[in-house]
Structure formats: C-alpha cells, structure tokens
Amino acid sequence: MSQVQELVPILVVDDQASNLLTMEGLLESMGLPLQVVRAEDGNRALRLCLQQPFALILLDVQMPGMNGYEVAELLRSHPKTGTLPIIFVTAGLTNTPHVIRGYESGAVDYLPKPLDRHLLTSKVRVFTELFQQRRQLERHEEHLEAEVKRRSAELRALNAELEHRVEERSQQLKQALLRVVEAEQHAALGRMVAGIAHEMNTPIGNILLASSTLSAELGRMASLLKGERVSRQDLLALGEQGHSAALMIESNAHRAAALVNNFKELGSRSEHETPxxxxxxxxxxxxxxxxxxxxxxxxxxxxxxxxxxxxxxxxxxxxxxxxxxxxxxxxxxxxxxxxxxxxxxxxxxxxxxxxxxxxxxxxxxxxxxxxxxxxxxxxxxxxxxxxxxxxxxxxxxxxxxxxxxxxxxxxxxxxxxxxxxxxxxxxxxxxxx
Ligand SMILES: Nc1ncnc2c1ncn2[C@@H]1O[C@H](COP(=O)(O)OP(=O)(O)OP(=O)(O)O)[C@@H](O)[C@H]1O
Ligand SMILES: [Mg+2]
CATH class of the missing domain: 3.30.565.10 (Histidine kinase-like ATPase, C-terminal domain)
Structure with a gap:
C-alpha cells in the first residue's frame, strides 16, 4: 500500500471571496492534511459534491440565489451526497427557529462568524479523522475484494486443472480397461482354439491309426496274393481287421462331425430367427x-x-x-x-x-x-x-x-x-x- 499521505478534501462555500480566503487561510494553518476546495455559490457547491467526496462542507447560510439551507436540503435529498457532514457558518440568524431549520436541512453543527480558530480546528479535526478512517476502511474492503477475486480465479484455475486431470485419468483407465478386455478376448480365443484342436485331434488320430492299419494289412494281403500263398485264415483275419478299422473310422468321423456341429452351434448367430x-x-x-x-x-x-x-x-x-x-x-x-x-x-x-x-x-x-x-x-x-x-x-x-x-x-x-x-x-x- 502507498505510504504517501492522502489529502482530505474540505469544501468551503461562501459568496464573499474575502470570507473564502479567510477560511482557506484558517484551514491551511491548522497543520492537517487538507485539500481546500472553494465554491462561490450553491450551484457550484452542488456540482462539486456530485463530482467528488468531501470530509466536510463549511456552508455559508446567507447567499444570494440559493441560500445555505436550500443547498443543504438538496444535498440531503441526493443518495450520493445524503450523508455529507455540513457545518453552517453564519454571521447572524443564530436565533432558535433558524437553528432548527438548519438542523432539519441536514446540518451537523453551527459556527458563528467571526470564526473561532480553536473551535473550527477541533471540529475540522474530528471530521478529517472520520474521513481518513472511512477511506482506510474502503481501501481495506477494496483490498479484500481484490483478494477474494484473486483467490476465486485461482480456485477456478485449480478446478479446471483438476477436471482436466480427472478426464485424462479416466481416459487412461478406459484405455487400460479396453486393453484388459482385448487381452481377455485374445486369451479366450486362444483357449477356444486350443480346445478345438485338442478335441479334433482325438478322432482324427484314431481315424489315422485305423486307416494306416487298414492300408498296411491290405498291402500285406496284396503281396501274399502275388505269391499265391493266401490262406482262408488270412482272408478271414483281414476281413475282421478291415471291418473293425472301418467301424473305428466311421465312429470317429461321426464324433468329429458332431464336434464340428457343436462348434458351429456355439458360434452361430440367431438374430434372424423369428419367434x-x-x-x-x-x-x-x-x-x-x-x-x-x-x-x-x-x-x-x-x-x-x-x-x-x-x-x-x-x-x-x-x-x-x-x-x-x-x-x-x-x-x-x-x-x-x-x-x-x-x-x-x-x-x-x-x-x-x-x-x-x-x-x-x-x-x-x-x-x-x-x-x-x-x-x-x-x-x-x-x-x-x-x-x-x-x-x-x-x-x-x-x-x-x-x-x-x-x-x-x-x-x-x-x-x-x-x-x-x-x-x-x-x-x-x-x-x-
Ligand atoms: N447333471 C449333471 N450332473 C453332474 N455333473 C454334470 C451334470 N451336467 C454337467 N455336469 C458336469 O459339467 C461338465 C460340463 O458339461 P457339458 O455338458 O458342458 O460338457 P460334457 O457333457 O462333458 O461334454 P459334451 O456335452 O460336449 O458332450 C460335465 O463334464 C460334468 O462334469
Ligand atoms: Mg454335456
């Protein structure tokens, strides 16, 4: 925060330039950090009050055109200037009805002319301190507001970052899950293929065994026939072996066919069937x-x-x-x-x-x-x-x-x-x- 002392603005309103000068001189000699602003009539005073805040108005009562009371009433009626402290400065009119009128129109005090230096100083000091305290409070509030804004922005940024990270993490998890599912599907396919191979192997092995035995026996019989040394016994044995080999081939081929049917059934889709x-x-x-x-x-x-x-x-x-x-x-x-x-x-x-x-x-x-x-x-x-x-x-x-x-x-x-x-x-x- 800046250490330069802020000047406290005081408005003096009087139609007499000499009075304005006197008051200005008095105020500046008080040793307070004051900024004295002058207005020669009510209209200018009102305009200035709408433009900037004042710690106090020292307002002359008797002025041509708009008098001090009217200025005070107008100031009271406006939301921007309604709480401005006003001290009436008056040479005469200190009798009770006038004082009452003054208080009704919003005065906080009266000071008689010629102004008493000590009295004026003590009153101005009070309003100067009040103004300074109010400004300090305002600055504190501004600082707090700025801090709240900064923290909210920080929180929003953090929140966005967090959301981004959550989204990123859930995407990663989704991908990991997909990979697990894929791996599981691959493993299931592997098990299925291994199962099919194993199941088909048995009947095919049996068929191969039976057919090779049959072909060996038929070959042996052919060579016996060439040498014309075939007995009835040999023919009978061949017939029996051939028959059992054929039966084995047939039953294993059936088994293989049944397996293939089961595989087909397991893999088939049934959506097109109507109930x-x-x-x-x-x-x-x-x-x-x-x-x-x-x-x-x-x-x-x-x-x-x-x-x-x-x-x-x-x-x-x-x-x-x-x-x-x-x-x-x-x-x-x-x-x-x-x-x-x-x-x-x-x-x-x-x-x-x-x-x-x-x-x-x-x-x-x-x-x-x-x-x-x-x-x-x-x-x-x-x-x-x-x-x-x-x-x-x-x-x-x-x-x-x-x-x-x-x-x-x-x-x-x-x-x-x-x-x-x-x-x-x-x-x-x-x-x-
Ligand atoms: N009623 C049952 N009582 C006892 N065990 C059963 C019964 N039904 C099925 N099982 C068990 O479940 C297993 C799997 O049955 P599933 O019908 O899938 O195959 P499978 O009968 O062995 O072979 P497939 O049906 O392909 O000829 C069987 O091997 C058996 O151990
Ligand atoms: Mg079964």
Missing part, C-alpha cells in the same frame, strides 16, 4: 418323448410340474435343444458316477411370473464339486475328457438361454444332492429388442 407361439408344456413333453428310449433304459423317473396353460412367443427348437442337452448330461454324468445310486429322477418345473418363464431342471445324481460349479458353462470344461465329453453342452445351453431367449441361467447344487439349473426368460420374445 413362434407355442405351449411350454407341449414342448417339454415332446423333448422328453424324443429321449424316452434312453430314459427308460436308465430307469429314470420323471417328475413334471409344468403349468399346462403357459404359452410363449419364443423359440421351441431352442427349448428342445436345452432339454435334450440337460437330459443327456444327467444320463452321462449324474447317474453313472454313483456307487449306490437312488432311483434316478429328473424333475422339471415351469411357471409364468411377471411375463417371465421360470424353468427349473434338476436331477438327483452325483452333483458337481464346489470347485467345478463356477466352470460348468465354460466352453471345453468337461470331466469326461477322452471319454466322449467335449465340454460344449452347457455352453450351448447358456448361449441359447442368454443370447437367443434373452434370459439367464444359474447352476446350483441343492442340499439333497444332484444338480439344479434355474432358467428365466421373457415369455414374449417379440417385445425384446
């Missing part, structure tokens, strides 16, 4: 009837609790496929691995609730270990590796339930044993996007 209207109970019964021979052979008891009236606008073929895969799993995994099995039982429950189909499939077989339960739906997860299991059945089930039927499926092992799969999907698939 049809069908009864859930009829579709379930038809699927079970199609498997009745295997179910009877395994002496499986069926428990059906399916509401006969539920109609769905959906995909009966997908439901048929799901039930076939689940029954097949019960027959292959659930009922085979038990040492002292109870009578095998498959239970199917279906009910409609809130426009959704709730379907529950369970068997009372060996169930699944807690470690294997979370992996059931993973492609190529099987506990019958090398015994005909490719681990694709339940991934196809999940794909159908989630992607085609727009629903969900969960597996659990109930307290009583066995495995249960709970499905939920919309009854009307035409409403689904």
């Amino acid at each position: 049809t209207r069908f009864k859930i109970a009829n579709a379930i019964e038809a699927s079970l009837t199609a498997m009745s021979t295997q179910l009877r052979a395994a002496r499986v008891r069926l428990e059906l609790e399916v509401d006969a009236d539920i109609t769905s606008l959906g995909f009966p073929e997908a439901l048929h496929r799901i039930i076939t895969l689940l029954v097949n799993n019960s027959l292959v995994h659930a009922f085979q691995a038990q040492l002292q099995p109870p009578q095998p039982c498959i239970r199917l429950q279906a009910e409609a609730r809130d426009q959704q189909l709730l379907l529950s499939y369970s068997d009372n077989g060996c169930g699944v270990s807690p470690a294997n339960l979370p992996r059931l739906f993973d492609p190529f997860f099987t506990t019958r590796l090398g015994q005909g299991g490719s681990g694709l059945g339940l991934s196809i089930v999940r794909k159908l339930a989630v992607e085609q039927m727009k629903g969900e499926v969960r597996a659990c092992t109930p307290v009583g044993g066995g495995l249960r799969l709970d499905f939920r999907w919309p009854l009307d698939l035409s409403l689904e996007a």
